[in-house]
Amino acid sequence: MTHGSLFSGIGGFELGAQMAGIETIWNCETDPFCRSILKKHFPNATQYTDITKLKSPPYTDIISGGFPCQDLSIANPKGEGLEGKRSGLWKEMFRIIYETRPRYVLIENSPMLLRKGIGTILLDLSQVGYDAEWHCLQARDFNLPHKRERLFIIAHSKRIGCIGNIITKEKYQKSLHKEATRDSHLSLPIKRFNARSDYDTVRMYNGFSAELDKNRIKACGNAVIPSIARFLFECIQEHNNT
Structure with missing residues (x-):
């Protein structure tokens, strides 16, 4: 299977795909620092910059993307949801899905999307031939010491047939057994929360290399956790092979 990535950041979905043995054919990211990381670790992937100018990229079996959450986030109670300037970029992601028609679509965002727009996304996908399921997953269930x-949201084209859920309870429980132990959730010392030291430490501990510079906190804060991405890609592979 092949993979194309939108809103790629520093490559959380790319790294998860690589772990699952899936090649990333192209990615799309505006931030220069993030693009430098993508170029270093995925040099063979075609790199696009502006999603609003990206027209009909090469076909891939899977398209992933975590479109901006600023207009959805609980930190922005007055956010306009999918009508906002940033989160409204879902429309561009949807356009590319419509143009390329991948077998699978993988979307990441804030859980607040459940209150601010998931119905629109599901309707959009349904109207162009996709069934979808959605799950809230936590980092601490994948061997990381934070929630x-x-x-x-995982969608699959109706043309491949309705063959059950992509993520099942059994697959999730099996992944927990493989990726994490309950003892590992509190591997950092328990102490009074310090907004500087603890925030930095926890945001750093997410499965990425330690090579990133002063932009690391911002980049990692926006990134998809690779071990979760790997789990999702492996579930898609199993679904595709049934």
Whole structure:
């Protein structure tokens, strides 16, 4: 299977795909620092910069993307949801899905999307021939010492047939057994929260290399956790092979 990545950041989905044995054919990211990381670690992937100018990229079996959450986030109670300037970039992601028609679509965002726009996304996908399921997954269930809950929507083209859920309870429990132990959730010392030291430490501990510079916190804060991405890609592979 092949993979194309939108809103790629520093390559959380790319790294998860690589772990699952899936090649990333292209990615799309505006931030120069993030693009430098993508170029270093995925040199063979075609790199695009501006999603609003990206027209009909090469076909891939899977398209992933975590479109901006600023207009959805709980930190922005007055956010306009999918009508906002940033989160409204879903429309561009949807356009590319419509143009390329991948077998699978993988979307990441804030759990607040459940209150601010998931119905629109599901309707959009349905109207162009996709069934979808969604799950809220937490970092601490994948051997990381923080919660970091994110919503993942996985859609598959109706043309491949309705063959059950992509993520099942059994697959999730099996992944927990493989990736994490309950003892590992509190591997960092328990102490009074310090907004500087603890925030930096927890945001750093997410499965990426330690090579990133002063932009690391911002980049990692926006990134999809690779071990979760790997789990999702492996579920898609199994679904595709049934």
